[in-house]
Amino acid sequence: MTRAWYQVLSLGFGYISAAIIAAVVLLSLRKSASDRALWRRVRRDLPQAGAAGVFKVMAGGGRRIAAGQEIRVPYEGTMGSSHSCDVHIPVRRVHLRSAFFWMEKDGLHMVALHRDGFEVDDVPVEPGDEAVLGDGAILRVGEAKLALRLYKTVGSDGNGPYVTSARRSKAQQGKGDGIGAPGRGEMRREKKLKHLQEEKTDKRRARGKEAEKGRR
Amino acid sequence: MAFKQETFKARPKRTSDGAVSAKYKRAAPEKEPAEKKSSEKRFLEKNALEKKNTEKKTASKISAEKRINNPEKQKPAAKKAEEKKTAAKKATVRRAVMADPKTANRAKRESRQTPVRMRRDRARAEAAMRDRRRAVSRGIDMSVTLIALLTALFLAGGLLLCAVRVEGSVDMRALRLLAAMAPLTLMTTLVLPRFLPIEPLMMALSNFLCSVGVVILYTVSPERGVRQTNFYIMGLAAMIMVSMIVSKMRRFRGLTWLAMILGIGALVMPLVFGEWNNGAKNWVELPLLGSFQPSELVKLSLVLAMAYYFSAHRTVLQMMPAILFAGACLLLLMLQRDLGTALIYYAATLVMFYVACGNVPLTVIGLGGGAAAAMLGYKMFAHVKVRVAMWRNPWSDPLDKGYQIIQALLAIGSGGLFGLGIGQGTPEKIPAYYNDFIFAVICEQLGLVFGLLIIAVYVLLALRGVSVISRSRRSFDMLLGCGVLAMLVIQMFMIVGGVIKMLPLTGVTMPMLSYGGSSLISCLMMVGILHGISARAQENMEEDVLSRRG
Numbered sequence: 001m002t003r004a005w006y007q008v009l010s011l012g013f014g015y016i017s018a019a020i021i022a023a024v025v026l027l028s029l030r031k032s033a034s035d036r037a038l039w040r041r042v043r044r045d046l047p048q049a050g051a052a053g054v055f056k057v058m059a060g061g062g063r064r065i066a067a068g069q070e071i072r073v074p075y076e077g078t079m080g081s082s083h084s085c086d087v088h089i090p091v092r093r094v095h096l097r098s099a100f101f102w103m104e105k106d107g108l109h110m111v112a113l114h115r116d117g118f119e120v121d122d123v124p125v126e127p128g129d130e131a132v133l134g135d136g137a138i139l140r141v142g143e144a145k146l147a148l149r150l151y152k153t154v155g156s157d158g159n160g161p162y163v164t165s166a167r168r169s170k171a172q173q174g175k176g177d178g179i180g181a182p183g184r185g186e187m188r189r190e191k192k193l194k195h196l197q198e199e200k201t202d203k204r205r206a207r208g209k210e211a212e213k214g215r216r
Numbered sequence: 217m218a219f220k221q222e223t224f225k226a227r228p229k230r231t232s233d234g235a236v237s238a239k240y241k242r243a244a245p246e247k248e249p250a251e252k253k254s255s256e257k258r259f260l261e262k263n264a265l266e267k268k269n270t271e272k273k274t275a276s277k278i279s280a281e282k283r284i285n286n287p288e289k290q291k292p293a294a295k296k297a298e299e300k301k302t303a304a305k306k307a308t309v310r311r312a313v314m315a316d317p318k319t320a321n322r323a324k325r326e327s328r329q330t331p332v333r334m335r336r337d338r339a340r341a342e343a344a345m346r347d348r349r350r351a352v353s354r355g356i357d358m359s360v361t362l363i364a365l366l367t368a369l370f371l372a373g374g375l376l377l378c379a380v381r382v383e384g385s386v387d388m389r390a391l392r393l394l395a396a397m398a399p400l401t402l403m404t405t406l407v408l409p410r411f412l413p414i415e416p417l418m419m420a421l422s423n424f425l426c427s428v429g430v431v432i433l434y435t436v437s438p439e440r441g442v443r444q445t446n447f448y449i450m451g452l453a454a455m456i457m458v459s460m461i462v463s464k465m466r467r468f469r470g471l472t473w474l475a476m477i478l479g480i481g482a483l484v485m486p487l488v489f490g491e492w493n494n495g496a497k498n499w500v501e502l503p504l505l506g507s508f509q510p511s512e513l514v515k516l517s518l519v520l521a522m523a524y525y526f527s528a529h530r531t532v533l534q535m536m537p538a539i540l541f542a543g544a545c546l547l548l549l550m551l552q553r554d555l556g557t558a559l560i561y562y563a564a565t566l567v568m569f570y571v572a573c574g575n576v577p578l579t580v581i582g583l584g585g586g587a588a589a590a591m592l593g594y595k596m597f598a599h600v601k602v603r604v605a606m607w608r609n610p611w612s613d614p615l616d617k618g619y620q621i622i623q624a625l626l627a628i629g630s631g632g633l634f635g636l637g638i639g640q641g642t643p644e645k646i647p648a649y650y651n652d653f654i655f656a657v658i659c660e661q662l663g664l665v666f667g668l669l670i671i672a673v674y675v676l677l678a679l680r681g682v683s684v685i686s687r688s689r690r691s692f693d694m695l696l697g698c699g700v701l702a703m704l705v706i707q708m709f710m711i712v713g714g715v716i717k718m719l720p721l722t723g724v725t726m727p728m729l730s731y732g733g734s735s736l737i738s739c740l741m742m743v744g745i746l747h748g749i750s751a752r753a754q755e756n757m758e759e760d761v762l763s764r765r766g
Binding site for chain 1: 636637665756
């Protein structure tokens with residue numbers, strides 16, 4: 001091929017290649033848009049898809065979150081009042097990042113990140129403790145009260161939801177491994193200590209009341 | 217109602233003995249003789265009907281007895297059933313014919329209304345099911361097929377032109393390259409996603425970028441073009457392996473530790489065995505593999521370590537192993553004086569840290585630390601000072617230090633909107649025309665429009681990656697994909713910015729376009745990570761869609 005012909009052809013190929021890459025960009029845009037629309041439709045059709053369950057707000061709702069509203073719970077993420085949290089709870093006294101959670105076969109595992117912790121079925125969960133939430137568990141974070149509804153049936157051995165910290169549940173099942181997990185004896189000791197502390201506080205209150213009466 | 221109004225207008229007055237006065241007494245209904253007559257008539261009619269029925273019954277009994285006695289008149293059960301069916305059909309036809317046109321129309325209207333609703337509901341349900349099937353299918357649609365065909369067309373056009381470039385002879389090597397590359401791109405885009413965990417659109421886009429790189433490299437340096445094709449094939453194998461590991465593996469603890477140890481070892485190697493080249497000591501010569509740049513492959517280790525430690529443990533203390541590993545990598549890169557790669561590592565670490573914990577103050581502190589480190593690097597290293605000076609004014613030394621940038625800018629300008637054509641121009645005048653400055657060569661040969669659209673292809677690849685990681689269920693997958701995307705995008709913007717004199721030149725390669733085995737293989741491995749994440753997200757979605765009813 002002569003030099004002149006080659007120049008003409010290569011110049012023409014410059015235009016063709018511009019058209020090719022423009023077509024590639026448009027086609028990939030089209031594909032991306034159609035995929036996005038398809039996912040949106042599937043999400044609308046199956047709102048449960050891609051989520052482990054929902055938290056239903058039972059109490060503590062304010063302006064930004066109404067009681068009865070449902071919050072999607074992904075399979076893993078953080079919970080708190082920050083917008084960056086996967087479960088965003090804009091309620092008073094809920095810390096920016098109160099907990100970190102992930103879904104396992106036995107339920108939704110939750111670890112408190114803030115020192116205030118949270119309560120699951122009236123059992124306080126302190127920072128570092130790992131609570132396992134089954135279907136129907138009631139969670140109290142700050143002023144919010146949330147009920148968990150899990151989409152998948154999780155292994156709660158048919159006795160309803162179990163809501164104890166993992167260490168405690170292990171100990172109750174007799175699986176205390178000695179490394180951070182208390183045995184049955186330790187649990188009893190803990191209970192006794194709690195009982196004694198409660199008694200002490202009751203006595204203090206009673207004394208305080210008597211002193212007030214005396215003053216009056 | 218009239219009766220009520222009349223009777224309860226006023227309370228009836230009672231007499232002293234308790235009886236209601238005659239004025240307010242309700243009139244007793246008079247029994248009509250006509251009603252009596254009608255009841256008598258009904259009684260008589262009933263009797264007559266009963267008589268008729270008994271007569272009919274006796275007649276049918278007699279006929280049945282006769283039939284039983286006569287065997288000829290007995291019919292087989294099948295025949296009887298057929299007769300019944302035909303009779304029913306006839307009856308329906310008769311009914312349809314004999315029906316009153318007005319009532320028939322009304323009935324038609326009613327019958328239409330309900331099926332319309334039913335049909336609409338059925339159509340909606342079918343569409344929803346079709347959507348679900350499409351969402352969980354890994355099928356290749358028309359767009360991806362067309363992109364693959366366009367890639368093959370680009371390869372064919374470019375390499376055929378290269379084959380006939382020299383007057384009076386045909387370059388058979390270009391034809392052989394075409395015969396290898398075109399089926400490979402088609403197969404990897406259209407066939408592999410059916411059997412392996414590969415996302416079709418990302419595969420098509422990465423194939424297109426690699427094809428552009430091969431064609432451009434072949435036009436400027438045929439040997440490098442052929443070698444790039446070999447690296448591309450090796451990269452594809454590595455990509456498939458990585459995507460399978462990411463999609464199938466469940467526990468990454470062991471792999472993370474292994475990657476961290478190997479990564480540190482690989483970064484120490486150039487300091488021990490390497491030689492200074494262009495002010496940096498980041499290359500190693502190995503007996504079988506040839507020369508390679510370890511920092512390109514350590515990118516994967518860094519991303520893996522950070523994704524593992526940033527995902528499972530959210531407190532800063534628990535993130536420490538990954539932060540320490542990143543710090544060690546940065547230190548080793550500073551010792552190698554590979555500041556461009558160090559910048560990419562640092563930016564990707566910061567992005568992943570922010571995505572993982574959302575801690576704004578610490579991220580801002582990290583940014584400040586990075587700026588301080590850059591200032592320190594500027595003060596410490598002479599070649600950094602030169603690069604910054606040439607970025608500010610390359611014309612201050614146009615024949616020595618600023619020559620590279622000036623030639624790149626001239627090449628981009630001379631290409632115009634649609635370029636000078638494949639194999640035209642003088643790209644050899646740019647010193648690093650095959651790796652760092654390949655974007656300038658592309659703009660010279662194929663034009664500024666093509667160059668801008670190449671950046672658009674990178675952006676689309678990144679957006680596809682974002683959509684893939686947004687569907688992932690685990691934070692580990694999300695962070696892994698996020699790190700990979702950060703690496704690719706930051707590297708692309710750094711080199712394009714350096715070539716067009718928007719940023720100081722950092723000496724990194726353009727992902728998937730520049731010549732270099734380490735760079736191409738590591739880029740394809742990173743795309744493989746995205747493929748693996750996509751496959752895993754797809755599996756989870758399939759599980760959800762198929763197990764749950766809408």
